[in-house]
Amino acid sequence: MKENTALEHVGSGADRLDAFFTRRGFVKVSGAFVATMAALGLLPETAAAAPTSSKGKIDYYATPSHVLKVNRARCTGCQRCEMSCTLKNDGNSQPAAARLHVHDGYNYGKELGSGDGIYYSCEWTIRACHMCTTAMCQTACPHGAIVTDESTGVRSVDPEKCVGCGTCVAACPYHMPVVNSVTHKSTKCIACGRCAEQCPNGAIELIEWENVNHSSGPTRQENPDPLISESQDYVGGGKVA
């Protein structure tokens, strides 16, 4: 049999700026600069639109050094990634505040009716930060609380500035950041790789950032099973008399 390779996905597809800026490039710019660049046709409209918040201090051209590569067919749902993430970065074990998400899809996939989860396809998606070159979480933050590490290009949340408003969660196309229900601060992936170290199935790898601008693996079944709750009350199609 041929080894499984079909489901790896990397990056976000939002990486069109890389032709302009070199990999791992890092440019600290102002909103005015971006507007000028866009006006000159040197930047796509998405970039020009980006720095309307965050007080004009946008580090959005930094290409992060690393990204997580995931393969959901290998994921067995143990949550060791989520716990390892928070043990390292928060000092406690709190899967709901982890910087990647497995458990929320474990039962039923991304949504009820997706045909995923242990009750149906036995697949669910490992949701990991796409490490976008234009990071909407960052550009949307009204407090400039998502900052870029100058050496790695990786963004992280500055807890001093974060007020837990959740704008980043809403702005991220994948809703990856989480506002921690205890600290009321947002969290996002910093590409530390601890989750990958602890994955018992090698479903997560920390790789050097690549502009792999292709589609993700599946995030639902093409032909999902009908929902049990809409088709039967108990085993064998039994209905209560």
Place this chain on the structure above:
Amino acid sequence: MADNVSYGWAGYIARVNLTSGDITKESDEEMQQDYIGGMGFANKIMFDEVPAGTKWDAPENKAVLAVGPLTGSGVPLGGRSTWATLSTFTKDDLIVDCHCGGMLGAQLKYSGHDGLIIEGESETPVYILIDDDKISIEDASAVWGKGTRETTEALCKKHGLDCCVAAIGPAGENLLPYACVINTRSHSAGAGLGAVLGKKKVKAVVVRGTKGVNVADPQMVADLSDYMIAEVLGSNNNHVVPSTQQSWAEYYDKGSRWTARKGLYWAAAEGGPIETGEPKPGEPNTMGYRCMKSTKDMGPEAEKYTVKMAGCHGCPVRCYANVQVPKVKEITGYSSSGNTCVPNFPVTSYFTTIQPIEGMTDDEGTLTDQSVVYNQVVSATVDDLGLWCNYAQLYRDLAHTYKEGILERELGDEFAAYDWDGLLAGTNPAAWVDILKDIAFNQKKISRLGYGPLVWTKEWNDAAWYDNAKSCLINYRGWPVHHAIECFGQVGGLYNMMFNRDDMIHSAVNFQGCGLPIDLKKEMAKEMWGGEDACDPDKAYTPINDAKIEFAWWSIVTDVLHDSLTLCNWVWPMAMAPEKARDYRGDLDLEAQFYTAVTGVEVTTDDLYKAAERIMTLQRGYSSLGMTDAEGNMGCNDFRNVHDVITEWVFEKDPDLKAFEKGTDKMDRDDWQKALGMLYKRFGWDEELGCPTKQCLDDLGLDDLESQLDEAGLLVDGGTPYDERTRTYAGVLADYCGNNPALAQ
């Protein structure tokens, strides 16, 4: 951090009174040191609050769910939970523990609770919703009557897909004594708990937790985890050698649950097959492929249906088969199923050993495709019905009563309602659904099998079944073997007597099946239990000795410890390891080191073993208060003659062989009685009666139990003082644990 931070424990237990509707929360701080959590908390609460003699279906009975300091903390295999309630199916309605994995325990912890006490009784169907700090009693009328799958789906739809739903099915609603509580599709808390919740009209407990477990030394938890996973942890049951010859491995053993090999695939994985390959020690990212459980349990035909393995929260050993069998979907309506225990192989391991079914094996004895369908139809069905099997007793009893004509005689007209011919011809797997449904719904006569052998053997006049080796019943109070005399003779026999249900102890059987050669095991036995003669080769058993008693004692206290911490005793304790560089020695101090790293409280392995001994002795004493004697009077401390009575077949099997001859695990009556007395002594109990003594209750600080026993006239003097009967375990394997980060400090 602030002084008021609770490390490990959430610090609170929720209490839901269904009669009054009151919902309260109380601190568990005072119990933490002495009772740890999980089984310890649940047993302590039951002892304090449910008077001896209470019947399981009385409103005064409670169902107590609890987790421990290591649950959800990041410690490997810390995903389990323990319920305690009164037994629905064994003699005298005494306390039983109902263990379960899945996601329930961790979610409860993350909601900010170490436990949930369910008390009283509701008049209408309800479910209990725990959403972090918010706890409420909700109307369950819309899901009453439904299977656990639909119930889970409906409640997840309502409260969030990340909730864990622990639900009863029709078996629990209809008060079948064999009812269980199912979470996360197929994780069962058995021992009749489903009937207790059904009587209280609790359809489900829904838990959503977004908080964290505070950890005193997160770096140490991470370092210890890395060390454990790299060189100490094996596969399921901590089997530490592969099942086939592999170039990296010095040993292999075909019985091992380290079943990964080249050419064996998760063949139905999305996007194409994933090879299990040859995962080796020191490879943390292949750990989860070591245990290929679908083909191990269901034979080679299961490979093509295998999507992946999964399992409980927090465990890197993925022992849970996840299969998609189209024929099972046609019959049950459910596309996925799978398990790691009895429901993965109920037909071919327990039914056909008594009553053959055509077509389950081929000419070479290999399990067939149809056998996969048979096993998984039962698996999906019992999970949805919330039907427990008393560790496979249901399947043995069903096969036996069919084969011996008991069912035909007792069921009357109802007998013909089931397609026995098709079932046994191997052509009608759907017949299982009809049979199991009728057992679960508790209306037809066949449901008496779901009351357990204590009831049906009496009603159907078949007491002789207990004394038939094929029954596998090990105790006349109504439970079967759970790794008994076939597991190191007296050692397994002894720990099968301890509780009020099958023991669920794996500390010894893990060692037995780990795959290392017996000479090496004997060396290890000497280090851990004080003598090479603690263990014998299979079916070459020798008379009882001190080291065997120590091994039996250790098996019991480690199991109780794990059910309290909570860690998975199906893999823990780390008595052996796959790494040759450490001479295959495990690391018995990891529980204590993790406990200290998580809670910040310094403890030794011996401190924890002592706490486990306290919990075991509490259950023992509490049981004696409710146990009836031969005359039926409540309050009995003669465990030797009333409780710890092993079934006769263990002395009478293999009539051509004598006990201790090669080729049999037959037991000797005098040796057995001697062994009981020696084990009682090791626990500080009365050497004749097997009940707790004043001395041991004083040593363990069980003052409340002591006064209740005294009042009931059940307290006895004597008993060996703690210091004279115990030995030191801390550091016994330290010479092999050079890479242990806690020792480097």
